[in-house]
Amino acid sequence: MKDRIDIIQGDITELAVDAIVNAANRGLLGGGGVDGAIHRAAGPELLAVCREIGGCPTGEVRVTKAFHLPSTYVFHAVGPIWQGGNAGEPDLLRACYRNALDEASNRQLGALALPAISCGVYGYPHQEAATIALNEVWQWLVGHEFPQKVVFVLFDQPMYELYQRLLVEKAKS
Ligand code: AR6
Numbered sequence: 001m002k003d004r005i006d007i008i009q010g011d012i013t014e015l016a017v018d019a020i021v022n023a024a025n026r027g028l029l030g031g032g033g034v035d036g037a038i039h040r041a042a043g044p045e046l047l048a049v050c051r052e053i054g055g056c057p058t059g060e061v062r063v064t065k066a067f068h069l070p071s072t073y074v075f076h077a078v079g080p081i082w083q084g085g086n087a088g089e090p091d092l093l094r095a096c097y098r099n100a101l102d103e104a105s106n107r108q109l110g111a112l113a114l115p116a117i118s119c120g121v122y123g124y125p126h127q128e129a130a131t132i133a134l135n136e137v138w139q140w141l142v143g144h145e146f147p148q149k150v151v152f153v154l155f156d157q158p159m160y161e162l163y164q165r166l167l168v169e170k171a172k173s
Pocket of ligand 1: 010011012013023024025030031032033034035036037079115116117118119120121122123153154155156159
């Protein structure tokens with residue numbers, strides 16, 4: 001599976017892939033972090049269609065076009081806010097990844113790019129979140145042809161190195 005997973009450091013808004021995933025909030029009306037960057041780069045048309053959608057529960061995903069972004073779609077995933085770990089956060093984070101992968105699979109997409117959902121403002125511990133992300137993607141790819149490739153896009157170097165290390169460990173196990 002390792003050959004179907006890429007880990008890069010960078011800005012997800014610059015990727016010309018089939019779909020990028022946004023770490024959104026339940027209102028779907030933009031915000032800071034990767035959400036803010038995606039809305040700025042996509043343009044006001046994105047906010048208009050998000051407003052029509054009218055929100056999204058935690059753990060679920062809503063799909064829009066990507067407008068001025070170089071990708072084709074934006075999958076808006078709402079990650080859990082970290083509250084100490086006993087409020088269902090792991091299941092909700094797993095659901096985000098699975099629902100995004102399911103949308104990519106249904107559309108038979110080539111490449112899906114994922115940020116570190118919940119690892120910024122939402123405060124999810126990085127190692128736990130990265131382990132969930134890699135496990136869910138790995139498991140999905142074992143059982144599905146699509147998406148053909150998953151690209152984890154990490155904004156900063158420590159997060160990039162964490163994902164690299166965990167993927168090497170996963171590939172050995
Ligand atoms: N490309 C890739 N990753 C990025 C980018 C980028 N351009 N910008 C930031 N990151 P966050 P969350 C990383 O806070 O924790 C927003 O206000 C960042 O370094 O964007 O799920 C929303 O509107 C971090 O590792 O998302 C919600 O209200 C990761 O993306 C709330 O924040 C996620 O950080 C969602 O919080």
